[in-house]
Amino acid sequence: MAEEMNIGQLDENLILKILSSVPIKTVVSTSVLSKEWQSRWKSVPNLKFNSEDYQSEHQTFSETVYKSLLSYEPEVLDSFHLSFGSDKADAVDVVHWIKTAFALHLRTLVLEFLIYPYEVDEFIFTSSLCTCDTLVTLKLGSLILVDIPAPGSMKSLKTLHLIHAFYTNDESICNLLSGCPRLEELVVERSCEHSVKFFTIKVPSLQILRIYDDNDEDEFVGYVIDTPSLKYLEIGYLGCPQFSLNAPGLVAVYIGRVSNVISESLVSVRRLVLNVSTSMIYTHEPGWYDLLTWMLEHSPKLQVLKLAGKYLINPDYHVLGWEWNKPKSVPECLLSHLETFVWRRYDWKGEKEEEVATYLLKNARGLKNATFSTGPIEPGQLDKLKQRCRTRKKLDGVLKASNTCHLVFKFE
Numbered sequence: 340m341a342e343e344m345n346i347g348q349l350d351e352n353l354i355l356k357i358l359s360s361v362p363i364k365t366v367v368s369t370s371v372l373s374k375e376w377q378s379r380w381k382s383v384p385n386l387k388f389n390s391e392d393y394q395s396e397h398q399t400f401s402e403t404v405y406k407s408l409l410s411y412e413p414e415v416l417d418s419f420h421l422s423f424g425s426d427k428a429d430a431v432d433v434v435h436w437i438k439t440a441f442a443l444h445l446r447t448l449v450l451e452f453l454i455y456p457y458e459v460d461e462f463i464f465t466s467s468l469c470t471c472d473t474l475v476t477l478k479l480g481s482l483i484l485v486d487i488p489a490p491g492s493m494k495s496l497k498t499l500h501l502i503h504a505f506y507t508n509d510e511s512i513c514n515l516l517s518g519c520p521r522l523e524e525l526v527v528e529r530s531c532e533h534s535v536k537f538f539t540i541k542v543p544s545l546q547i548l549r550i551y552d553d554n555d556e557d558e559f560v561g562y563v564i565d566t567p568s569l570k571y572l573e574i575g576y577l578g579c580p581q582f583s584l585n586a587p588g589l590v591a592v593y594i595g596r597v598s599n600v601i602s603e604s605l606v607s608v609r610r611l612v613l614n615v616s617t618s619m620i621y622t623h624e625p626g627w628y629d630l631l632t633w634m635l636e637h638s639p640k641l642q643v644l645k646l647a648g649k650y651l652i653n654p655d656y657h658v659l660g661w662e663w664n665k666p667k668s669v670p671e672c673l674l675s676h677l678e679t680f681v682w683r684r685y686d687w688k689g690e691k692e693e694e695v696a697t698y699l700l701k702n703a704r705g706l707k708n709a710t711f712s713t714g715p716i717e718p719g720q721l722d723k724l725k726q727r728c729r730t731r732k733k734l735d736g737v738l739k740a741s742n743t744c745h746l747v748f749k750f751e
Contacts, residue, residue, distance in 0.1 A: 567588060639671040
């Protein structure tokens with residue numbers, strides 16, 4: 340019979356890692372296990388509090404947070420994750436907790452403001468909270484109002500996530516970012532908001548940028564992005580009228596759902612040359628074909644091109660009324676660099692999709708692998724099987740520019 344191991348026999352670092360993954364109330368309760376455990380909870384490197392899940396007859400949520408922070412023994416606090424609502428945490432207390440965590444040389448701060456139905460409230464993230472030089476990661480969640488009238492100082496910050504936060508004005512965004520001279524990764528998720536006209540991202544050190552923005556309010560004009568060191572750009576959704584991009588060092592671009600206006604603004608950029616080696620475009624929205632042409636013409640070093648359709652509930656769904664404007668001349672990337680072409684969830688019935696695929700196969704001289712994938716065919720869908728066989732035969736019969744191209748058709 341295998342010998343049972345007591346948790347106290349585990350390595351100390353492993354014990355602390357385990358304790359970091361459970362609610363703080365449970366962590367504190369381990370102090371009654373034995374004399375050895377009385378103070379162990381004070382060394383847990385990650386403190387996570389959620390006022391919504393907190394219930395205790397002995398002390399309030401605020402008292403628990405205070406006690407945990409004031410009892411913390413190591414010199415460095417790795418992570419402070421606070422999810423709170425105004426019913427159990429006063430804003431003044433929250434600010435004090437954050438500053439106490441800063442004094443413990445905090446490395447990661449995660450703030451989430453919880454709001455309940457019929458409540459109108461918010462937590463204000465001010466300049467006084469942009470003063471931690473040890474902070475490496477900052478994540479601000481929903482309904483946190485960023486109000487920063489002057490630049491702060493977060494000299495070590497490398498990762499910043501702004502997930503449905505709000506902003507007092509355009510300047511608050513600029514001041515937040517200007518106080519992060521080493522920022523490398525920025526994630527922006529936004530929805531309805533009336534106070535921002537231009538979302539300006541001017542960060543010389545930024546390397547990764549992800550934007551998911553479905554804000555279609557009249558007050559919001561668009562993005563101004565000036566990031567000379569940017570390597571990776573992902574636009575999951577964007578519907579604003581304007582989009583300005585200066586990113587000469589781009590290596591990989593992923594473009595999902597964007598408005599026709601954004602497509603046109605990207606296509607209208609004629610002086611921009613992208614140093615991208617990987618690109619992915621989603622093909623289930625109007626305008627994707629113009630983005631494809633734009634990407635091919637402005638990415639002379641493109642090596643990997645990925646197109647992705649959508650998992651469709653309606654099998655007869657098609658993007659209607661579009662006409663593909665091919666590049667006026669064969670792009671440089673097709674003549675010399677493109678090696679891998681992948682089209683996921685390819686529409687086997689689409690004539691225009693076939694036109695795009697045929698053009699790429701006919702002109703990509705260095706293409707090594709071209710993969711077309713689709714969903715499985717259910718029993719009884721004989722017509723669909725025949726259609727795919729016909730399309731496959733057409734693509735297989737295309738006179739390819741590359742003699743070494745390996746064509747693959749597969750089910751996902």
